[in-house]
Amino acid sequence: MTEHGHHSPRTINTDEPGKTSPTRPKQTPLEQMGGTTGLVYMGLPIVAFVLANSAFGLTYAICIAVGVAVAISVLRLIRKEPLQPALSGLFGVAVASFVAWKTGSAKGFFLTGIWSNIALAAIFLISLLVRRPLAGVVWGALNGSGTAWLQDKPSRRAYDIATLTLTGVFTARAAVWQWLYDDDRTGWLAVARILMGYPLLALAFLTVLWAGRRSAKRLAALAEQQPGPNV
Template structure:
């Protein structure tokens, strides 16, 4: 790295009395004998990449805004104003996504989901029905995870492997397969808990709690997917031929 030569060549500290190449923080670390924050920087970089995978804080907030606006307006002014708040917020969220150069398909999909949920709530005449369409999603994931385990192809591997650059025969890659199995088990548990909580609070007619569950579940699933992708990419980058290099010396 470019900032390490000052420590690798101590003589440069005397050759540059003005300290033009060293920052105040680097000088303080040198005087106090503290190590360079390489590990901390790596952790921050990994965290930043993970957040970027799910759209960052702004992306998560944009996705949650229509649901929060609908429930808040319904609690304050009733179902009619809630539809107005939902429409304004959903269109604004779509515009923000397009301005951030996100996929037009995903931006329009968010708008379509809001429209479908609003239609169901309008037909049923109650706010909790807004969450009926999205309640199908965790049920679909539970079924998909179970089927993937029965088929011997963990769902996390099917969804993530190509994006992570993993090999086609990832099921024969022990580290990758193990990571995908663990990720799929976690995903199955999350989807099942999500479904149960949604059913319980739908029956109890708690739209505010349903909104909190939907926003929280969306964030958790996005982070789960991003972490799985980061881990899979690191495992896929490991050379699989490394153990074979030592075999000629043992024969």
């Protein structure tokens, strides 16, 4: 302490045990998926499936798509990159390949994507109808803010917009993919699956981020307006 009673600034050494380290910034959706490299990895099994199906037939296409997904997982493990996106992709490719094998059609590879987006669109829409917008529920669970926003109409309205945006994304995916599926356009299905996959979802997530920040500011302002405890 100096002669004027002020503390001199200290530099926190985060390398020493017991010291408090600065809070790390949260990863963006793109970073959580492995960045642009992760997006490329996501599309590779789909492209491999379509090309192999055209050249060698369905059975070889299934084997090659699953093999590419496994190779990507192994590569990410060796390079110590996030494994969760790769494992999720491997699981998705395995299920899609199983459906294609059971239906005996290459376009069956894309059926699970259509089904899952129909289900997601319905779930998000129902959450709007019951006044519990799912975007807010999930966001509150992920960042620990809970459901206090439900008591604030502007916050709930913002999450309504975010939930409606996600509902639109899932609905658009299902509609476009179903149309291409019915027209037997397997190649275009692959293109639409890649372009309307994570890139479109990441754009929609921006509305969730906007709603979350808006709600956080609203709740902080309301908390400041509350009278403090009597001393």
